[in-house]
Amino acid sequence: MNKEKRQQIFSRLREANPQPTTELNWSTPFELLTAVLLSAQATDVGVNKATARLFPVANTPQAILDLGLDGLKEYIKTIGLYNTKAENLLKTCRILLEQHGGEVPATRKALEALPGVGRKTANVVLNTAFGQPTIAVDTHIFRVSNRTGIAPGKNVDEVEQKLLRHVPGEFRQDAHHWLILHGRYTCVARKPRCLSCIIEDLCEFKDKTE
Template identity: 70%
Template sequence: MNPKKRRAIFETLQSLNPHPTTELEHESPFELLISVMLSAQATDVSVNKAMRRMYPVANTPAKVLALGEEGVTGYIKTIGLYRTKAKNVIATCRILVEQYGGEVPDNREALEALPGVGRKTANVILNTAFGHPTMAVDTHIFRVSNRTGLAPGKDVRAVETALEKFVPDEFKQDAHHWLILHGRYVCRARVPQCWHCAIEPLCEYRPKTPAPIE
């Protein structure tokens, strides 16, 4: 895909959604961190539903530690892999309290050292909480980047590298949010909804999916 097309794609996505952000509800970097950790192999909807109950009670590392692993489990048992996630949440909160004064660190190395935090989660935190122009490549972004021809890659790291290289600088802060939302609601895995896709004229995917017959 040529640079002119790439720029046009992001100009279009920006015009439709000038200020995109995560659909995970949060009011602090810590709440975002915990919600992103819990969202692995789970929907944002399920995480938000659980956290609406937990955050009013415990929304700092110290308060979550006070709940204990079983207390956290009680709030998140509707989320997939909840036992492992509860263990990681408690271990992460302990590190935040003991090493960072209860604050979420603003650097990749420290974030990726936290239990249950990988590169994608770190990228979300760096981008959404701290304003770094990172690319958090999930299954939606991986699919959209490859299917459209925007930033092809054989694995998520390759796609991340391609996006960092090809996305124009002025769009890098918001790019991964636009692509996640586009993949979630329009460029879906099984049946991409090409018939009402705003970037369809720019997309290099063939064949395009026709509109369903009423």
Template identity: 70%
Template sequence: MKQKTRVEILKRLKNHIKDPTTELIYHTPFELLIAVLLSAQATDVSVNKATKPLFAIANTPQAILNLGINKLKDFIRTIGLYNSKAENIIKTCQILITEHNSEVPEDFDKLIALPGVGRKTANVVLNTAFGWPTIAVDTHIFRLCNRTGFAPGKTVEAVEDKLLKVVPKEYKINCHHWFILHGRYTCIARKPRCGSCVIEDLCEFKDKVYPE
């Protein structure tokens, strides 16, 4: 794909998606970190349903530790992999207290050192909570970048590296959100809605799907 085509795609997504932000509900970097940890293999809707009552009584590392792992599991039981996620959250809270003064570190390496935190989670926190020009790559973005030809790659890291190279500086802050929302609601996995896609004519996907 030519660079001028990529820029046009970004321009159109910017005009089309007026509120480019996460659909996870949070008020602090810590709440966002926990929400993103819970969102692996789960929908944002299911995470929000679990975190609303949880954060109402425990939205700091110490408060969650005081809650304990069993009560924490009760709050997140409806979310997939809740047992391992609860263990990671408890361990993460302990590290945040002992090593980071109960604050979420604004540092990629320190974030990925936390239990359960990978590249995607770290990049989402840095981008959304702290305004870093990072581009987190989840399943939606990985699919979108390969399907459209915008930034093809065989691995998540390869796609991330490509995006960081080809996305102009002025679009980096919001690129993750534009792509994830477009992938979640238009360029969906099984049957992309090409007929209502604002970048359909720029996309390199050969098997476009249109309503009959």
């Protein structure tokens, strides 16, 4: 795919959705970090239901710690892998209090040192909470990048590096959200909705649906 096509693709995505953002509900960097940590192998809808109950009661590292392991599990037990996630969140809260004054750090190295926080989670927090032009490659972005030809790659790291290299600078801050939403609602896994796709004529996917 050439530079002009990518420019047109992101121009259309921006025109259709000028201010894209995550579908997770959050109001502070810590709430976002918590929501993203809980969202692994879970839906945003499911996470939002749990945090709607959790955050009014505990939305700071100290408040989460005060709940204790069993108390925290009561709030998030509807989410997949909640036992492991509860343990990681408590460990993360402890580190935030001991090493970062209770604040979420704004560097990749510090974020990835937190239990349960990998590169994808760190990228989401850096992008959405701190306005850094990172791109977190999840299953949706991996699929859309490969299927359309925007940034094909064999693994998530390769796709991330290609996106950072090829997405025009003016779109890099919001590219993450545009691609996720496009993969979630239009370029879906089993049968992409090509007829209703605003970039269908620019996409290089050979097996388009009618």
